[in-house]
Amino acid sequence: MPETNIVGKSVLRPDAFDKVTGGKGFPVNVRLPGMLHGKLLRSPYPHARILRLDTSKAERLPGVKAVLTPSEAPKNKFHPVFFSPSVAASMVHDMLILSDRVRFAGEPVAAVAAINPQIAEEALELIHVDYERLPAVFDPEEAMKPGAPQIHEHAPNNIAMHPLFAFGDLEKGFEEADSVFENTYETQRVHTCYMEPRVCVVDSDARGNLTVWSSTQHLFGLREKLASALGIPVSKVKVVRPPYIGGGFGGKLDISFLEPISALLSLKTHRPVRIEHTRYEDFITTARHPVKVFLKTGVKKDGTFTARYAKSILDTGAHATHGAVVLMVHGMYGFLLPYRCPNSKWEGFTVYTNNMIGGGFRGYGVPQAAFAVESQIDEICDKLHLDPIEFRLKNSHGEGQQHPFDPGFKLDTYRFADCLKQGAAQIGWSNRRSKGSGNGTKKRGIGLACQPLWVSGCVGFPDIYEHSGAILKLNVDGAVDLSMATIDMGCGQTTVLSQIVAEELGVPLEAVRMTYADTETVPFDAPTHASRVTYSAGNAAKAAAGQAKKRVLEIASSMLKTTSDNLETGNGRVYVKGAPDKGLSIADVVKQAESPYVRMVPDGMQRTSLQEKGTVMGVASLAPASNPSPATAEFVEVEVDTETGEVKVLRVVYAHDIGKVINPAGAEGQVEGGFQQGMGFALMENLVFDQESGACLAGDFLSYKMPTAMEMPPEIKSVFIESHEPSGPFGAKSLSEPCAIVPAPAIANAIYNAIGVRIRELPITPEKILAALGKL
Amino acid sequence: MKQIIHLDINGEAQDIAVEPYHTLLQVLRDELGLIGAKKGCDTGGCGCCTVLVNGKAVYSCMVFAMTAQGKTITTVEGLADGATLDPVQQAFIEAGAVQCGYCTCGMIMSAKAYLSSDGSHLPGDLEMRQAIAGNLCRCTGYQKIVDAIRLAASRRMETSAKG
CATH class of the missing domain: 3.30.365.10 (Aldehyde oxidase/xanthine dehydrogenase, molybdopterin binding domain)
Known part of the structure; x- marks a missing residue:
């Protein structure tokens, strides 16, 4: 391994100096001379047709410079997601900038540009809309049934995508099993909670060229998707890179309604137009998709997998956007690839409902899968009296083997076993007590969860830029x-x-x-x-x-x-x-x-x-020459109050084969922040909607609860296993997403170890714990 | 109808015309160009807009500007002495407490309010966490923010011991 002087050192972030003194560089600060402020009128109904839209009063309000309606918006359907070309066959094109049909409560129906945000807001109230309400459906399994409201004409039974992958002989595999386990696991809708709202400023010139400032995770994706939505060549759009943005976590990986609407308002007024989301608008713009996973697993007495089958139903909401690709990553990297099994089959359903549109969120479908897979492994080990570490090692891939996704790649560096061993040593795994054995009303337990195989990019997964x-x-x-x-x-x-x-x-x-x-x-x-x-x-x-x-x-x-x-x-x-x-x-x-x-x-x-x-x-x-796989194991100790149902996370040890660590303090920060997101997913966060009106009931931080400094454990210990990845810069591979993938199943397994009851539905709230203990 | 209010902002007396519905946050950001206070939610839920009013940490999105009449306001822009950063700002950089940075200025102001009180002891973990319990961060898991407050507090103790 070559000596390095700067790589491998915890350096001071160059952007931190600016950020502690005010943070001028955020897109939310962009202001231009003559700039107008836009606001969106959003549908109060989850499913409706617009019969009539009267904007005349709004247009007459002093200070209003333009009102935009569906009739003025381009009619070409697009997909808004940044990482694939607009022509990609794997992406579902089902979006219009403004449509005369709304499919979730909050879908924009018109927009206003005015000289200040207050006037724009006031103008929205002067727009009169006649809606014809249509029957709505919020449960994806109900949406798949015959007779359910049809949300998009191109998708019978509301199924936007039904991918299926299989290898080996599943039936034979189940025949060879000594035990077969069947369980269903469910995850909820959670928001990315980036702190900087989605915001953009779009300016136009007399020849229709656009310049865009936006809080975005992809400069070129924004250019391409905006051009595609507007039906103009990409070279008509220039996107300016912000020095930094206020978080994204996957939630800013697509154009929202903001950029195309700001662009149309700017073209109409010949002035720059800025639109900033309210926090409520952010909450109904992007979220991790809820997924229901049915798992059927055959194992030998010694814990060897003989057959694995999974079916996943993903609620993509009103439009498919990320839902199709999230589901495939969920199936491949969440279920099929992390462990070895000769006979496997997975199928998934991306289902339209009248819920908000799901989006990207750190882990991209895999937190939902890992909760199911890693919980069930714990259940299997418990039933068969096997050690969860040995079980995982028995079924895992090994260093030097072919990459299970692409035989063209090899697992040149792969230290999954070291993650398990070092993590176990640090948490004191050998002292773990049997389930529910603690005395008193507060019981402690230790749990483990892994993401044995992850990515340092996209592996060229269909149609994805690299x-x-x-x-x-x-x-x-x-x-x-x-x-x-x-x-x-x-x-x-x-x-x-x-x-x-x-x-x-x-x-x-x-x-x-x-x-x-x-x-x-x-x-x-x-x-x-x-x-x-x-x-x-x-x-x-x-x-x-x-x-x-x-x-x-x-x-x-x-x-x-x-x-x-x-x-x-x-x-x-x-x-x-x-x-x-x-x-x-x-x-x-x-x-x-x-x-x-x-x-x-x-x-x-x-x-x-x-x-x-x-x-x-x-x-x-x-393009990178390979796609090395990091591997992760996380150990968590919790304390469960059996009187109140409250769960406290006491200790966390996170072990990760990261390759060479470029910036150790920065890497620790990823682990610690990832745990906060994973813990919120596990225990408290839930973006709840009214099941009659489709309205969001948790659209602010007072009702949407994410962990504060008070709920977080006193210490999160990062253990970096430094392999030297030959294809990586100075031996590096990747880190970020597994940090947020493994906490939920690790916490769930620790809770089981503490109190001996299994919760298969997130979030694991005090109510669910008390109910499981028979106390509610 | 706009009205003139008098504020002391970062040591400078200012007369500002504000609408009755303007929040202190709007006035700071849009009228005075003090963009350190951030709008994260505008409903008193995230703490990105935290500033000091008469030395106390408050959500500036929850204060009507007119009610701040005659009060002393400190924003993050008022902390550094020229090119010399405030010890809390310096500690945030050194402890690796800054990631996306959107919550950072609010966090620093909450930490500043907390550290302006009794400086004779090194605060406990719980105390420091309570000081920032009203500030949300989605990047750091708060660990390195707590480390930064501890670092600033320990330096303050050293300074006061020397003094």
Whole structure:
């Protein structure tokens, strides 16, 4: 493993200085001269047809500059999700910017642009809409039945997608089993709770060119989907990269109604238009899909899987958007791939309902699957008296084996067993007591859950972008401008990419700054999602830095009268290998490259070398060569109050084969934040809707409860198992999503260990615990 | 109808015309360009808009600007002394307490209000968590935010011991 100076160190985030003093760079702060404020009129009904829409009063209100109705919006159906091309067959095209048919309570029916938000709000109340109410359905299983309200014409029985994957002989596998387990697990709708609301400003010029600022996870995706929704060429849309956004977690991986509506209002008024969501609007815009999973599993006495079958029903809400792909990732990475089993079958149903539209959320379908799979493994181990660690190791993949998804890839680094062993040692697994054995009313238990196989990108899963790019330019003072389309949504992507560049180039971290980018000036990058940035974008940044370094060495070799391969860089200098004092600063090399060819000196004209001239740059755009798999095991200790049903998480140990850790403090932050999201999913969060009106009943933080500092455990211990991934930048692979995938099943299993009752439906509230204990 | 109110903001006396329905948050952000206080929910649920009013941490989205008449307001912009950061800001950077940063300024103001009280002891974990219980964060799991408050508190103790 090569020595590193900057990679592997907990560095101070370059963006933190700005963020602690005010945080100017958030898209929510963008203001333009003459800017108007837009507001959306949303349907109060979950399913209705618009018969008549009268906007005349609203248009007459002083300060109102435009009202937009469905008749003025383009009629081409689009899908809003960023990571696949608009032409991709795997994506369902079922959205209109504004339609005369609404399919969930809150779907926009019209929009207003006014000189301030108050007038825009007032104007909404002056729009008169006659609705014809249509029968609505909120339960996906009801929606699949004959006679249920038909939500989209193209989807009989409201099934938007029915994927199925199978291998081996399922029947034979179940015949070979000594025991067969059948259980159903359910997860609820939870919101990503990014703190910065979705917001955008769209400006237009006289020729219809658009410039967009938005709180988004994908610069190029926003350009493409907005162009697709509006039916204009992509080059008519420019998206400006924000220095950072206020969180995303998958919830900003698609265009919402905001961007196309702002664009249409801007084109109509010839002024910039800003729309910012209220928190209520955010709550009804994106959420993790509720999934019901039926599992049937055959095992030998020794715990070897012989057959596995799963059926998953996903409630995608009014439009399919992410629902189709979330379901496939759920099936593949949640069920089929993590463990070995020769006979397996999974089928899924993406089902339309009149609920809000589901979206992306850290783990992308797999938290729902892992809750089912990891809970059932615990149930199997309990029944057959097997050790949950041994059970998982017996059925897991091994280092050096072929990747189960793509035989073209190998599991070159795969330290799942180390995750289990080291995590077990730290939590004190060997002291775990038998279920429900504690004394008193407060009982403690320890639980385990794993995500044995994950991604460092998208594995080329159907129709998904994967390539990244970077442009790097050196300045005469030694500063390095790094331009990438990569969005930093808070996880520290800018820090990690800057560390990789500084390490590769041999400059101090402070010399590197992530600079301006928009869709016209930098190469494409896939979204910030799928735990991909460190690995995929990191490789592109490293390649660009490598190219710039090569040029630095060429110029320096000319200046130092030696050859490039005799030189190396470090700490902002280029010098003869093994003799750090024989060399130049990189700034001097760049000065030489940027200086005039002929200089006037006291003795007359002095010519320098033409080979030394030209801005020192590096450019790269590439798709990653592989897709290494991180692996994870999490151990949790809880205390359950059997009188009140309250669950307290006491200790957490999270072990993860991450490859090389680029920024240890940043990596710990991912684990700790991931646990908060996973714990909220496990114990408290629930985006509840009224089952008659379809209205959201938890549309603010007073009724939607996510963990505060008070509920969080006093310590979350991160254990990083550093394999050296040969295809990764400095040996790195990925981290982010498993941190949020494993907490729910780990907590559920710990609760079972504490009180001996199994809850198969999230969230595990005090009411459910007391009911399970027979106390309610 | 707008009315003029008098505020002391970050040590500077200001007369500002406000509408009766304007919240302090709106006035800070839209009238004065003090964008450190963030709108996360506008319903008193997230704490991103926390500022100090007469030294106490309050949600500025829950205060009508007119009720702040004559009061002393401190926002995150008022903490640093030129290029020298406030010890709480510095601790947030060093402890790795900043991720997306949207909650950060509100968190810092809550921490600041808490640390302005008795500085003679190192606060316990529970006490520090209570101080930020009204501020939501979705990125950090709060662990490194608590670490930052502890770091700032321990430095404050060292300083007062020397003094």
